[in-house]
Amino acid sequence: MRRATRAVLLLLSAASVTGPRPLRADEAGEIRWSFSGEARFRPEWRDNADLNDALDDDTRQGFMRVRLGVRAAVRDDYTLFVQVQDSRVAGEEAPPSPTTSNQRNLDLHQGYATAGFGAKKNFLLTLGRQEWAYGDHRLVGNFSWNNVGRAFDGVKLHWTRERFFLDGLFASISDRSEGTGGNTGSALYGLYAQAAPRQGAEYEGYYLGFADHVAAAGESLAPGRTNINAVGARAKDRFGRLDFVAEAVFERGEWNGDDLAAHAAAAQAGLTWGSGAKVRVFGGYDFASGDQNPADGKRQEFFNFFPTNHPHYGLMDYEGWRNINSPYGGVSLTRGRHFAQAKVHHFDLDEARGPWKDAAGTVLGSDPAGASGTSVGREVDLTYRFAWKEKASVEAGLARFDPGRFAKLRRGSDPSEWGYFMLTFAF
Numbered sequence: 001m002r003r004a005t006r007a008v009l010l011l012l013s014a015a016s017v018t019g020p021r022p023l024r025a026d027e028a029g030e031i032r033w034s035f036s037g038e039a040r041f042r043p044e045w046r047d048n049a050d051l052n053d054a055l056d057d058d059t060r061q062g063f064m065r066v067r068l069g070v071r072a073a074v075r076d077d078y079t080l081f082v083q084v085q086d087s088r089v090a091g092e093e094a095p096p097s098p099t100t101s102n103q104r105n106l107d108l109h110q111g112y113a114t115a116g117f118g119a120k121k122n123f124l125l126t127l128g129r130q131e132w133a134y135g136d137h138r139l140v141g142n143f144s145w146n147n148v149g150r151a152f153d154g155v156k157l158h159w160t161r162e163r164f165f166l167d168g169l170f171a172s173i174s175d176r177s178e179g180t181g182g183n184t185g186s187a188l189y190g191l192y193a194q195a196a197p198r199q200g201a202e203y204e205g206y207y208l209g210f211a212d213h214v215a216a217a218g219e220s221l222a223p224g225r226t227n228i229n230a231v232g233a234r235a236k237d238r239f240g241r242l243d244f245v246a247e248a249v250f251e252r253g254e255w256n257g258d259d260l261a262a263h264a265a266a267a268q269a270g271l272t273w274g275s276g277a278k279v280r281v282f283g284g285y286d287f288a289s290g291d292q293n294p295a296d297g298k299r300q301e302f303f304n305f306f307p308t309n310h311p312h313y314g315l316m317d318y319e320g321w322r323n324i325n326s327p328y329g330g331v332s333l334t335r336g337r338h339f340a341q342a343k344v345h346h347f348d349l350d351e352a353r354g355p356w357k358d359a360a361g362t363v364l365g366s367d368p369a370g371a372s373g374t375s376v377g378r379e380v381d382l383t384y385r386f387a388w389k390e391k392a393s394v395e396a397g398l399a400r401f402d403p404g405r406f407a408k409l410r411r412g413s414d415p416s417e418w419g420y421f422m423l424t425f426a427f
Contacts, residue, residue: 003373011176018285020035023208027169029243030057030074030198031072031073031074032072032073032074033070033071034070034071034072034073035068035069035070035071035427036067036068036069036070036083036426036427037066037067037068037069037427038065038066038067038424038425038426038427039065039066039067039424039425040063040064040065040066040422040423040424040425041062041063041064041065041422041423042064042147042420042421042422042423043060043061043062043063043090043420043421044059044060044061044062044063044064044418044419044420045058045060045418045419045420046058046059046316046417046418047059047416047417047418048360048412048414048415048416048417049416050411050412051403051407051408051412051413051414051415052411052412052413052414053414054132061089061090062089062090062280062421063087063088063089063147063170064084064086064087064088064089064090064147065085065086065087065088065147065148065149066085066087067071067083067084067085067086067109068083069081069082069084069110070082070083076115076116076121077115077116077121077291078114078115078116079113079114079115080113080114081110081111081112081113081114082108082110082111083108083109083111084106084107084108084109085106085107085108085109085112085148085149086105087105087107087147087148088105089147097324102198108129108131109148109149109151110128110129110130110131110151111128111129112115112126112127112128112129113126113127113128114126114127114132115240116373122159122160122161123157123158123159124157124158124159124160125155125156125157125158125389126155126156126157126158127155127230128153128222129151129152129153130151130152130154130156131149131150131151131152132152132156132169132171133308134167134192134204134206135204135234135247136247136266137306137307137308137311138247138266138304138307138308138309138312138313138321139208139230139232139249139305139306139307140188140192140208140305140306141306141307141308142306143306143307143310144308145308145310145311146310150306150308152171152173152188152306153171153172154169154170154172154188154248155169155170155171156168156169156170160288163195163196163197164193164194164195164196164409165193166192166193167191167192167193167195168190168191168193169188169189169190169191169192170188170189171187171188171189172185172186172187173185173186173187173188173210173306174186174212176214182196184213184214185212185213186211186212186213186214186226187206187210187211187212188209188210188305188306189208189209189210189331190206190207190208190209190230191206191207192204192207192208193205193206200236200237200238201237201238202234202235202236202237203234203236203237204233204234204235204236205232205234206230206231206232206233206234207229207230207231208229208230208232208305209227209228209229209230210226210227210228210230210303210305211225211226211227211228212226212227212263213225213291215256215257216256216257217256217257218255218256218257218258218297218299219256219258219294219296219297219298219299220230220257220258220297222257223256223257224254224256224257224258225254225256225257225349226253226254226255226256227253227254228251228252228253228254228255228260228271228303229251229252229253230249230251230303230305231249231250232247232248232249232250233247233248234246234247234398235247239272241271241272242269242270242271243269243270243272243420244267244268244270245266245267245268246265246266246267246268247265247266247267247268248263248264248266249263249264249302250262250373251263251266251302252261255299255303258297258299258300258411259297259299260299260300261298261299261300262289262299262300262301263288263289264287264288264289264301264302264303264321264322265285265287265288266285266286266287266312266321267284267285268282268283268284268285269282269283269284270282270283276335276336277333277334277335278333278334278335279331279332279333280331280332280333280334281329281330281331282329282330282331282332283327283329283330284327284328284329285326285327285328286312286313286320286321286324286325286326287324287325287326287330287350288302288304288323288324288350289301289302289323289350289351290302290322290323290324290349290350290351290353290354290355291323291351291353291354291355292305292351292354293351293353294353294354294368295368298299300323300351301322301323301354302322302323303322304320304321304322304361307320307321309321309359310359312345313326313345313359314345314347314379314381314385314399314400314401315379315381315397315418316379316381316399316401316416316418317358317359317360318347318358318359318364318376318377318379318401318416319345319347319359319376320356320357320359320360320361322357322361323349323350323351323354323355323356323357324347324348324350325347325348325349325350325374326345326346326347326348326367327345327346328343328344328346329343329344330342330343330344330381331368337386337387337388338384338385338386339383339384339385339386339387340382340383340384340385341381341382341383341384342380342381342382343380343381343382343383344378344379344380345378345379345380345381346376346378346382347376347377347378347379347404348374348376348404349374349376349377349406350374351370351374352367352370352371352372352373352406353367353368353369353370353409354373356367356376356406356407356410364407364410364411365406365407365410365411366410367406367409367410372405372406372409372410373405373406373409374406374408375407376403376404376406376407377401377402377403377404377407378401378402378404379399379400379401379402380399380400380405381397381398381399382395382397382398383395383396383397383400384397391425391426391427392406392420392424392425392426393423393424393425394421394422394423394424395420395421395422395424396419396420396421396422397419397420398417398418398419399417399418400415400416400417400418401415401416401417401418402415403415403416405406419423
C-alpha cells in the first residue's frame with residue numbers, strides 16, 4: 001500500500017513540474033458549457049433463482065435510472081464535470097402513498113475536475129468521483145448494466161503520446177474508522193498501459209493492487225489483512241474477417257492473512273461475413289482458478305477486483321470470473337440499426353472443493369468435500385437491440401439456465417429463466 005501511494009504521488013509531482021499555465025484576464029470568461037443526460041427503464045423478470053420449482057420465488061421489478069450531467073470547460077486546460085443520478089426500483093417508495101415519500105435515491109454519480117499539463121497537453125490529471133473502465137471491463141469497469149453503476153473516488157493521471165497511453169490510478173474503495181479514529185479502509189491502485197498500433201487494435205499491460213487494512217479470519221482462522229497484486233496483459237486485433245481478444249492475469253499476495261496465488265485467462269475469436277447484413281460466428285473460453293482446499297491456509301480463488309461481469313459469463317449473472325471453466329459459442333447478426341445474438345455457455349468449476357459464486361461474489365453452492373463434482377450447468381442467452389436514434393434504443397433479452405450435477409446436488413435440479421426489456425434515451 002505504501003509503495004502504491006508513493007508511486008501515485010511521484011506521478012503527480014512529475015506532472016506538477018509542467019503545471020497548467022495561469023489564465024489571462026481576457027480568457028477568464030471563456031467557459032464552454034455542455035450538457036448530457038440519460039433516462040433508462042428496464043423491467044426484469046426472473047423465475048426459480050433457487051433452482052427449486054417447489055418454492056415460489058418468481059420476481060418482477062422495474063429498474064429506473066435518470067442521469068443529468070453538466071460540463072464546464074475553460075479553454076482546453078480546465079474542466080469540471082458533475083453528474084447527478086436518480087436510481088430506483090418502480091414502486092419501492094413506502095406504502096400506502098408512494099408519491100408522498102422520499103427514499104433518497106438521488107446521489108452524485110460523478111463529480112470531478114480535470115487539468116491538462118505539458119506543452120502538448122499530453123498529461124491529464126483527473127481528481128474526484130469518476131468512472132473507470134479498462135479493456136473488456138473484466139477487472140475494472142463502470143458496471144453500467146447495474147441500475148446504479150460504479151464510480152471511483154480517486155485520482156487518475158493520464159499520459160498519452162501518439163498511439164500509446166499510460167494511466168496511474170488510486171482510489172479509496174472504503175473508509176472505515178475504528179473507535180480510535182484510525183483509517184482502516186481499503187484502496188485500489190495501479191498502472192495501465194495501452195498501445196494501439198492501428199484502428200481497432202489494442203495491446204495492453206497492467207498492474208493492479210488492492211489493499212484492505214481490516215483484519216479478518218481466513219482459512220487458518222487467524223485474523224489477517226488483504227493485499228493483492230495482479231499483473232496482466234490483454235491483446236485485441238482484427239485481420240480481415242478474423243477478430244480475436246485474449247487476456248491473462250496472475251495474482252499474488254495475501255487474503256485475510258492466507259497466502260494467495262491465483263490466475264485467470266479469457267479468449268475469444270470470431271469470423272464475420274457480409275456487408276449490408278453482417279453475420280459473426282464466435283467462440284471462446286473463460287477460466288479462473290478456484291480454491292483447492294478451503295482449510296489449508298492457502299487461497300487459489302481468483303479475485304475479480306471491480307468488474308462489469310454481466311456481458312461475459314451469462315446474462316443471468318450466475319457466474320463471475322472465479323473458480324470457472326467455461327467454453328462458449330454463439331452467432332450474431334447486424335443489419336443497419338438492428339442487432340441480434342444467440343450465445344450458449346457451459347459452466348464447470350475449476351476446483352470441486354471451491355464454492356460456486358455468482359457475478360457479485362455471493363455463494364450459490366459449496367461442497368468442501370468435493371464429492372458433488374464440477375458441472376454447474378448450461379445457459380442459453382438471446383438478445384435483440386434496435387437503435388432508432390444515435391443515442392436512443394430498445395433492447396430485449398431472454399435466458400435459461402439448466403443446472404448440472406453440482407448445482408442439482410448443492411442448490412436445486414430445476415431450470416431458471418430470466419428476461420428483460422430496456423428503453424434508453426440519451427443526449
